[in-house]
Amino acid sequence: MSPNSLHSSFKLNGVTYTNDTLLEKAKYLTDKSNDFEAEIGRFLIAWLNNEAVVKVKTSGSTGKPKTIYLSKEVMKASALATGLFFNLKPTQSALLCLPVSYIAGKMMLVRAMVLGLEIDTIIPKIDLDINSKHYDFVAMIPSQVEKNLDVLNQFSILIIGGGTVSHALKKELQSIETSVFETYGMTETITHIAIKPINKIDYKPYFKTLPNITISQDNRNCLVIKAPQLNKETIITNDVVNLYSETEFEWLGRIDNVINSGGLKLFPEKIEAKLEPFIKERFFIAAQKNQIYGEVAILIVESKTNQLNTSIFKSLNKSEIPKAVYNIPNFVETSSGKIQRIKSLELL
Structure with a gap:
């Protein structure tokens, strides 16, 4: 499968699409006054074109926002790694409730297209309008999780990224049936490269990397990531860590701080x-x-x-x-x- 082709089982908001019909839908969405839908349309057009890369902007939470270019092949590899880690299968359901203007939202769509997930979309806000449907997979930021605790049992797997999960929130999550995971990653690593379970097990302070990703430290004790399938170059971060093994680490904080x-x-x-x-x-x-x-x-x-x-x-x-x-x-x-x-x- 080429990086911009679709899995035969891919569904968006209940409709099965091919490359051609999805392109038509994407063009229609770009004309919508709703910014969220228009952004979905623009990304799908970029994904389905013949270019090898996609333009993505960083959040700017740790520095000035910037625009970078990510390989579609690499984004596909990231989606496959997530699918392997969580055992996601074609026709399973997912919910997109994050802005597609950033990498986390884009990758939810890529996972659906690559893995054959049936994905629904809702307006990405803090207090979500979630229907009563059950979903197999969803990604949220911490503030969304805090505001929507009463509906989290509608999901089988919840991954949390885009910010630190507070002690109070971790405590709240112990009583829900959903399997909840904190993620570590950044735009340059195509969202998460490491996962930490939050509930259903004895809590441990360290993250474990996804398959085929190894880690080390530089002389500042900052995390160094080797993920050949995601980035040909070694990624040197500004995150100070305690290293437990070449696949396990505890995040201490940003060296900038x-x-x-x-x-x-x-x-x-x-x-x-x-x-x-x-x-x-x-x-x-x-x-x-x-x-x-x-x-x-x-x-x-x-x-x-x-x-x-x-x-x-x-x-x-x-x-x-x-x-x-x-x-x-x-x-x-x-x-x-x-x-x-x-x-x-x-x-x-």
Whole structure:
């Protein structure tokens, strides 16, 4: 099968398509006033053309958004790896509830076309309008999962990406029947390259890579990914990790966010994980210049007033305790709901 051909079992919103009929449908969707449907149409046209690559934009949550080009063959290989890991079969059902303007939404369509899944689409928003139908496979961002806990049992497999899954949310997910997985990946790796089960097993802090993907660390202790079927070049990330094996790792945080405080390296994401059970508002940890220590940790809370009790810091080491607390009424976000830390800090 060529990278832009369809599995014979592929269905979109209940209709079976061939390459020709899907192209007609895609052209029709691009004329729709609904941005989500128009974006689906534009992507399908790009997928069905004779070009070897697809243009994709990054989210911009860890830097400036940029446009990159991904090979269709590589996107197909990623879809097949996901299908193999989760044992997805032709005619099984999937739901697309993510924007197709980013890689996560695009790959849901590619998985359906390559694996022969029957995929339905709904408007991608936080509070989803999900019907009563059962689906075998769905991908969501954490905020969608939080808002739609009451309907998650309609899915057999749920993968969560696009942000860290909070301690509170993990606790909520223990009581549902759906098999839930946290994913690790980025646009450059064609979405996820590693998976971590959240419920139904004894929880472990580390991710396990998909088949034929191996990992190592560079001299910064950042993750290095070798995935020949996804990228001919070795991918060097800015994610600091603990390495358990060449296929298992624990994510500690972004090296861009590391706070160097008096010779100690503080990982904001690890401090945030300790504080999550005690702060109901959205928040993040950042660095502030300090004459004695070079940098110290500060706490930024999405709130109009500061009503935090300092007893919430009892779970932190002395060096991790924020030396100041600041409030911002509304954080700056990406279109997918991720907090843009740098731009939010500029609001102070």
